[in-house]
Amino acid sequence: MAKVLTGKEVVSQLSDELKERSEILERRGGSPTLAVVRLGERPDDLAYERGLTKRAEKTGVTVRKCVFPEDLSQEDLLREVDVLNHDSTVHGILIFRPLPAGIDDDAVRAALAPEKDVDGITDLSQAGLYTGSGVGFAPCTAEACIKLLKHYKIPMEGKRAVVIGRSQVIGKPVSMLLLAQNATVTICHSRTQNLAQVCREADLIIAAAGHPGTVTAACLRPGQTVVDVAMNVGADGKLCGDVDYEAAGKVAGAVTPVPGGVGTVTSGVLMLHVVTAAEREASRSMLR
Amino acid sequence: MAKVLTGKEVVSQLSDELKERSEILERRGGSPTLAVVRLGERPDDLAYERGLTKRAEKTGVTVRKCVFPEDLSQEDLLREVDVLNHDSTVHGILIFRPLPAGIDDDAVRAALAPEKDVDGITDLSQAGLYTGSGVGFAPCTAEACIKLLKHYKIPMEGKRAVVIGRSQVIGKPVSMLLLAQNATVTICHSRTQNLAQVCREADLIIAAAGHPGTVTAACLRPGQTVVDVAMNVGADGKLCGDVDYEAAGKVAGAVTPVPGGVGTVTSGVLMLHVVTAAEREASRSMLR
Numbered sequence: 001m002a003k004v005l006t007g008k009e010v011v012s013q014l015s016d017e018l019k020e021r022s023e024i025l026e027r028r029g030g031s032p033t034l035a036v037v038r039l040g041e042r043p044d045d046l047a048y049e050r051g052l053t054k055r056a057e058k059t060g061v062t063v064r065k066c067v068f069p070e071d072l073s074q075e076d077l078l079r080e081v082d083v084l085n086h087d088s089t090v091h092g093i094l095i096f097r098p099l100p101a102g103i104d105d106d107a108v109r110a111a112l113a114p115e116k117d118v119d120g121i122t123d124l125s126q127a128g129l130y131t132g133s134g135v136g137f138a139p140c141t142a143e144a145c146i147k148l149l150k151h152y153k154i155p156m157e158g159k160r161a162v163v164i165g166r167s168q169v170i171g172k173p174v175s176m177l178l179l180a181q182n183a184t185v186t187i188c189h190s191r192t193q194n195l196a197q198v199c200r201e202a203d204l205i206i207a208a209a210g211h212p213g214t215v216t217a218a219c220l221r222p223g224q225t226v227v228d229v230a231m232n233v234g235a236d237g238k239l240c241g242d243v244d245y246e247a248a249g250k251v252a253g254a255v256t257p258v259p260g261g262v263g264t265v266t267s268g269v270l271m272l273h274v275v276t277a278a279e280r281e282a283s284r285s286m287l288r
Numbered sequence: 289m290a291k292v293l294t295g296k297e298v299v300s301q302l303s304d305e306l307k308e309r310s311e312i313l314e315r316r317g318g319s320p321t322l323a324v325v326r327l328g329e330r331p332d333d334l335a336y337e338r339g340l341t342k343r344a345e346k347t348g349v350t351v352r353k354c355v356f357p358e359d360l361s362q363e364d365l366l367r368e369v370d371v372l373n374h375d376s377t378v379h380g381i382l383i384f385r386p387l388p389a390g391i392d393d394d395a396v397r398a399a400l401a402p403e404k405d406v407d408g409i410t411d412l413s414q415a416g417l418y419t420g421s422g423v424g425f426a427p428c429t430a431e432a433c434i435k436l437l438k439h440y441k442i443p444m445e446g447k448r449a450v451v452i453g454r455s456q457v458i459g460k461p462v463s464m465l466l467l468a469q470n471a472t473v474t475i476c477h478s479r480t481q482n483l484a485q486v487c488r489e490a491d492l493i494i495a496a497a498g499h500p501g502t503v504t505a506a507c508l509r510p511g512q513t514v515v516d517v518a519m520n521v522g523a524d525g526k527l528c529g530d531v532d533y534e535a536a537g538k539v540a541g542a543v544t545p546v547p548g549g550v551g552t553v554t555s556g557v558l559m560l561h562v563v564t565a566a567e568r569e570a571s572r573s574m575l576r
Contacts, residue, residue: 123412123415123416123419123421123423124411124415126415126418126419127411127412127414127415127418128411129418130414130415130417130418130460131411131414131456133411135411157479158479158480158481159481160481160486166467168419172418175475179454179475179477182477182479184474184475184476184477184479184480184481184486185474185475186472186473186474186475187463187467187472187473187474187475188472189467189470189472191445191446191470191472192446192472193446193447193448193472198448198472201489
């Protein structure tokens with residue numbers, strides 16, 4: 001039976017650590033603050049916001065809600081982002097996306113100050129991840145995979161990692177993060193031939209294809225660690241990942257559940273980025 | 289016996305094509321122009337410059353030599369780069385590196401206009417390659433590998449490619465380019481375990497480790513294509529690649545020689561970038 005790598009225990013330990021770091025920042029003059037920028041009242045956004053707010057409370061992060069009508073013009077949105085970029089009491093900015101139709105996502109991403117880009121959406125954050133320059137932050141879900149693996153002491157150095165999916169949000173950034181951990185990384189995608197064989201060679205599978213049933217029993221061998229990043233709605237209407245969880249439970253060495261795995265860690269990583277951004281700002285202001 | 293994939297035939301065809309494109313640009317008012325920025329008289333730089341100048345002649349590209357004393361200050365160098373950035377008759381800028389001690393490479397890279405960055409050294413070019421946004425250009429040697437494979441009609445889509453090396457100049461960018469060709473890409477490096485086994489799984493090996501003897505007979509199987517990107521000086525003082533060329537010649541399906549393989553194509557790709565930059569500038573000026 002595979003060990004179940006739950007996110008709860010990871011995020012709980014991370015939250016305790018962040019709470020301490022937030023308290024130190026608060027004593028030095030300012031609580032780490034995340035501005036969330038929301039246009040309209042989409043149920044998905046509201047649910048995400050509630051989750052974030054809870055996690056923020058547990059980590060000592062202040063959430064500043066910046067809510068605008070759904071029909072806010074692009075010009076006005078860019079102006080609001082600019083105000084937040086220049087507000088020294090705001091350390092991280094999270095813009096709920098997808099943005100309403102008519103707003104150019106690229107223009108909004110480009111407007112965001114990279115040092116406050118706590119979800120790694122700007123080109124410079126992405127370049128930082130690719131070049132290892134350390135500018136900006138990684139996308140939270142990608143980094144949550146690494147946090148989870150480290151928490152459970154799953155070795156990565158020199159191991160073979162297979163990443164399924166090549167999106168800018170998960171597949172590519174998690175590949176770059178695994179490479180930085182000295183894993184030998186194989187990036188698979190929809191055009192990959194013999195996916196099952198490629199997966200069986202891996203010590204570590206990161207499934208981020210976004211299709212239920214991508215990782216079948218044929219992909220698995222004993223001893224593997226299987227991280228399921230996807231959040232799909234299955235044929236039965238229930239939330240499910242990319243991995244045949246029952247098969248993985250029988251065959252693999254360890255597996256993350258969906259829900260309750262990587263997704264649970266993601267909001268904790270977002271808070272980690274806010275606290276880190278606040279610490280960096282505090283060091284800079286000491287030098288000034 | 290493996291087929292020998294020489295660079296000469298690739299660069300010759302590319303040059304003919306570029307010559308035509310350059311002539312069209314010239315008739316429309318301006319020859320595609322590459323500014324080369326050289327500090328001092330390092331023999332390596334001079335040899336590279338001679339090679340470039342020859343290739344430029346064959347492709348209809350004008351080379352403007354911007355030569356400065358070795359002790360030029362960083363401030364003055366940045367000012368010269370700025371002048372070239374704003375000079376509409378210059379389409380590409382190549383700065384010979386490594387720069388003399390005392391000059392901050394990062395500052396110089398950051399000063400370069402991404403649209404003239406024909407060797408893909410700026411953060412925005414790198415981000416463009418990683419995100420697929422198409423901003424800037426890929427590093428020339430990385431793109432030369434793809435040009436060579438396409439010329440010889442080596443299939444990449446769905447094939448397993450193993451890249452040895454994870455540098456920003458070759459390993460990572462060639463991995464991104466192979467991914468864009470829909471290959472399944474494995475990135476190996478100094479911490480990879482069982483390199484020989486990983487290599488034997490590949491249809492295509494790109495060796496860019498920079499160590500002679502990295503790809504031994506044990507890494508090879510019949511039918512593979514082996515691209516050797518490295519330029520090492522062997523124990524005998526002769527130029528050699530990463531691949532045991534004799535073994536590859538016997539076992540593999542196709543192999544690139546060193547010298548005379550990828551390196552030969554690189555200067556052609558640089559000229560391709562200059563001509564492309566000039567064409568983009570010409571389209572922009574038509575819109576103005």
